Amino acid sequence: MAEELVFYTNPMSRGRIARWMLEEIGQPYRTEYLDYGTTMKSPEYLSVNPMGKVPAIKHGDTVVTEGAAICAYLAETFPDVGLAPTAAERGRYFRWMFFTAGPLEAAVTIRALGFEIPPERQRMAGCGSIQSVLDTIEYAVSSSPFIAGDRFTAADVYVGSHIGWGLNFGTIEKRQAFVDYWARVSDRDAYRRGNEIDNAAMPKKENS
Incomplete structure (x- = not known):
């Protein structure tokens, strides 16, 4: 059973x-x-x-x-x-899933609450500046069609959800790379x- x-x-x-x-x-x-x-x-x-x-x-x-x-x-x-990663996908899969759960969510939340991390305190905050975080996740979604490579995985559910929400609520800049990535990952019956x-x-x- x-x-x-x-x-x-x-x-x-x-x-x-x-x-x-x-x-x-x-x-x-x-x-x-x-x-x-x-x-x-x-x-x-x-x-x-x-x-x-x-x-x-x-x-x-x-x-x-x-x-x-x-x-x-x-x-x-x-x-x-x-939807689990292959051996070749494993590094990117976990890297970007954990980056989204850590620096991306933290930086977006801090800014949404109206706080600005002083430049001299960014190392202490861990997530760094919102600009560096967004530049980094833009790099991630632009490097391949999906976050771990050429196919959809569970990491796209997680990373894609955060980007989709950010675009919808205005907490993430409407960069073309984000718009294109969200369109790719959200075009699914399960979503x-x-x-x-x-x-x-x-x-x-x-x-x-």
């Missing part, structure tokens, strides 16, 4: 990254929707993720949190889908299915 796969999320969260990845692997899974400040902070969910944040997955007795880790775990656990599921789960707006 296959181990149950449970997905903990909120449709207005980074859980959309994990949703896309779950749709890519094509395995049955059960969704548990959580609300900010209530069920996300409940004792039951804190036993899954003590941070009280989403996304998280539970696969049998295995719990995985953090979007990049979920994408990598699902790709490795369900290798027949072909569209995931979006439809989460959009349908969004809170309905009251008529004013």
